[in-house]
Amino acid sequence: MPNWAFDYLVLPLGIYLARMTDVSIGTVRIILISRERKILAAMLGFVEVLLWLIVITQIMRNLSNVFCYIAYAGGFATGTFLGMVVEEKLALGHSLIRIIVPEKGEEIVQNLAQAGYRSTTLEAQGARGPVKVILSLLRRKDIPIVLGILKDTAPGAFYTIENARKTSDPELWKTSGQEGESFARILWRRQSRIRK
Missing domain, CATH: 3.30.70.120 (Alpha-Beta Plaits)
Structure with a gap:
């Protein structure tokens, strides 16, 4: 795989997907906290922060790659929406x-x-x-x-x-x-x- 394909396609896509997942988990985790589901919220928090660390590490290694920034922001927006949809479907409480x-x-x-x-x-x-x-x-x-x-x-x-x-x-x-x-x-x- 050419280096440019990894830098401008694979890496931003990975950042986008990881950020989308971590923000979705975070949205559901906050709702679980408000519903007093402590253990499940704590487990989701662990996964959320682990994903965030992986993503932020890749961003810091590629500070000159604007596609990583766009992927990060897009993943955040999509993750927020997706987290609310998931919580709505779960309909807890x-x-x-x-x-x-x-x-x-x-x-x-x-x-x-x-x-x-x-x-x-x-x-x-x-x-x-x-x-x-x-x-x-x-x-x-x-x-x-x-x-x-x-x-x-x-x-x-x-x-x-x-x-x-x-x-x-x-x-x-x-x-x-x-x-x-x-x-x-x-x-x-x-x-x-x-x-x-």
Whole structure:
């Protein structure tokens, strides 16, 4: 292989791929840290830094090669995007969906329960009158299902989705044998047990 082929094709391509991989790993690692997955985050951190050291060593050896700089920057940008896509596909953790509707609240709760999702309903006052606020804790990978139920039941409903960093019971999102049992009821039962 000619020297120019290595310097201007193989080396930049290797830098690009390694940087893309290390930044993708770094993006996922940061998300795992926020989800308190310490051991997996630490292992990914080891691989991330090892790859970064390999890449930066090659950059330092080839300071006059502008293609290495372009490959480094391109790998960083691609790795950031790829890391977010990977994390989105993994859909780790839980989310809290808050649905605010002036009507059809009971129907939404019923449809969520039929699909296997618990919810708690609150009466509230909105700018245009009374509304129902429906809260439901679910796995992140179930968000599209719940949004589909919401779209079918109340297409104009307002909703927000938040990451639930930590829950007292990781199985809380599952329905129980008691149909229609709310989060509030479950929490009340737990408090009663603690007081005894």
